[in-house]
Amino acid sequence: MSSKPFLWNRYNEVEAIGEGGMGTVVRAHDVGLDRDVAIKRLHPELGDGESLQRFLMEAKATGQLEHPNIPPVYELGQDEQGNPYFALKLVRGQSLQQLIKRLREESDAALHDHYRFTHRLALFLKVCEAVAYAHERGILHRDIKPDNIMVGEFGEVFLMDWGLAKDQGTPAPGALETQVGSFVGTPMYASPEQISADKVDALSDVYSLGATLYEWLSLKTPFKNGNLREVLTAVLTKNPVLPEFHSHPVQGRLPVEMSRLVMKAMHKERERRFPSAQAMIEEIKNILDGDIQVVCPCTAVKSGFHGISRTLDNYPILVFLVMPWLLYPLYALGMVLWHWLRP
Numbered sequence: 001m002s003s004k005p006f007l008w009n010r011y012n013e014v015e016a017i018g019e020g021g022m023g024t025v026v027r028a029h030d031v032g033l034d035r036d037v038a039i040k041r042l043h044p045e046l047g048d049g050e051s052l053q054r055f056l057m058e059a060k061a062t063g064q065l066e067h068p069n070i071p072p073v074y075e076l077g078q079d080e081q082g083n084p085y086f087a088l089k090l091v092r093g094q095s096l097q098q099l100i101k102r103l104r105e106e107s108d109a110a111l112h113d114h115y116r117f118t119h120r121l122a123l124f125l126k127v128c129e130a131v132a133y134a135h136e137r138g139i140l141h142r143d144i145k146p147d148n149i150m151v152g153e154f155g156e157v158f159l160m161d162w163g164l165a166k167d168q169g170t171p172a173p174g175a176l177e178t179q180v181g182s183f184v185g186t187p188m189y190a191s192p193e194q195i196s197a198d199k200v201d202a203l204s205d206v207y208s209l210g211a212t213l214y215e216w217l218s219l220k221t222p223f224k225n226g227n228l229r230e231v232l233t234a235v236l237t238k239n240p241v242l243p244e245f246h247s248h249p250v251q252g253r254l255p256v257e258m259s260r261l262v263m264k265a266m267h268k269e270r271e272r273r274f275p276s277a278q279a280m281i282e283e284i285k286n287i288l289d290g291d292i293q294v295v296c297p298c299t300a301v302k303s304g305f306h307g308i309s310r311t312l313d314n315y316p317i318l319v320f321l322v323m324p325w326l327l328y329p330l331y332a333l334g335m336v337l338w339h340w341l342r343p
Contacts (some may be wrong), residue, residue, distance in 0.1 A: 011039065011087075022051055022163065027090060037074060041085040052084065059086040061139055061165040067313060069130035071158050091158050096216055097146035103251070104219045112250045117217060117258060118288060123212055125284050126157040131209060132277035135202045138169040142200065144208035145189040146215060168201070187231045188221055192268055195232055203270045206277055210265025217254050217262065218243040240266065257287050 011028040018025045023042045030037050042055045056076075063073035063086075071089040078084055094102075103115060127149055131141060142164040150158045154336070166185050185194050189205035194200050214222045220243070223234035244259035261283055267273045274280040 011037070013039070020163075022046060022055060028087075030087075036090045037073075037087045038090045039085055039087050041079070041083055044081065046081050047083060047318065055084055057167070058163045058165060059084075059193055061167060062086075062088065062162045065130075065134055065137065065139065065162075067130055067133045069126045069157050069159055070134070070162075071160060089158075090152045091152055091156075091160070093152040093156070095147055095151050096149040096151065096212070099151060100146055100215055101220055104248075107250050108122060109250055112248075117251070118256060120216055120290060121213075121284055123151060123155070123157055124216060125281060125288070127159055127212075128277050128281045128284065129278070130157075130159040131205055132281055134165075135205070135277055140166045140168060140200070140202065142166055142194070142206055143185050143189075144205060144212055145186045145213055160167040160339075166200075181213060187198075187228060187235060187271065188223065188225075190235065192236050192313075195235055202276060203273055206265055206273050206280060207267075209277065210262050210273075210282060212267065214240065214243055214262045217258055219248055219251075222245045239268070261287060315336075 010032060011030055014027045014029055016024060016026050017038060023046075025040045028037055028039045029035070040059075042052065046055075059073060059076045061299055062070065063076065066072065074087040074089070076086040078082070099115065103112060127144075131144065139162075141162060143161060144159070147159045149157065149162055152158065183190070183195055183197055184207075186292055187195065188270055189208045189211040191200075191204040192198075192264065194204050211222050214220075220241075222240040223231060223238065226230070226234075240263075240290075242259055242302065243262050244256055247253045261280075264272070264283075264319045265274055265280055274283065280340060
């Protein structure tokens with residue numbers, strides 16, 4: 001594809017990557033550093049007012065968040081026509097939404113084995129770490145969803161598109177102040193309070209993490225896809241089906257402990273969610289480590305086996321002490337069968 005020079009020949013535009021209501025994203029080649037970058041530009045007709053303020057807020061918020069799971073911003077400026085742009089890391093890979101679609105539609109056992117539940121949860125842990133880092137600095141994302149999460153070619157995970165980010169420590173300009181009854185975000189993954197334009201804070205992002213994880217693990221959306229009014233009503237008034245009740249012919253059913261993790265993050269009562277993204281991170285780490293909270297017979301058995309495993313790791317000599325007691329019943333049964341069956 002032929003390239004198109006711009007920004008005084010500093011970049012060669014290669015191809016369009018995406019386009020939204022506010023702007024376009026292109027892949028461009030940085031001539032000076034000989035590398036590809038992503039360039040996000042505001043539509044020219046939106047070069048003033050609220051859209052411009054949101055665009056600049058996105059660039060500054062993303063630029064301030066120096067974290068391995070947030071794409072770094074290289075610069076913010078204006079092109080030859082005076083239109084604002086910012087350059088950031090080009091992430092090559094697939095969005096979480098694309099991976100969900102592949103897992104949902106393909107019956108490739110190798111694909112499902114690679115993205116087994118524990119691996120998916122480990123990948124999502126990085127998203128939670130990016131959100132927790134942003135929250136520590138007073139910044140809310142407000143649009144966490146599968147489309148805004150990228151998985152790179154080498155397994156890197158990035159939380160993208162901070163266009164609706166809100167700095168809780170800095171009062172928004174009048175044009176950007178969220179009004180009662182107004183809604184920003186994506187309905188399927190937005191919290192009830194976000195939809196009703198009530199108090200929106202870090203717990204709203206926790207809910208969105210849960211809604212996104214719901215689909216990433218179960219391959220089903222939290223609520224039935226319908227028109228906008230139906231989705232908004234479902235988020236406000238209905239509880240999603242427990243993700244453990246969804247099954248896939250290749251991947252099977254979701255473990256109970258992961259299902260409960262999702263449902264706690266998505267609880268409609270804010271005070272019953274994880275109190276922070278960091279608390280959700282700790283619970284994910286516990287699950288991945290096998291340290292499961294006992295809430296039912298299934299989790300009791302899993303927790304018991306984990307405890308035995310950890311004890312044997314710490315005191316391996318117990319294997320030699322316990323093994324004879326475990327093998328003796330088998331030996332006795334074998335002797336009984338031998339005497340009974342011999343001619």
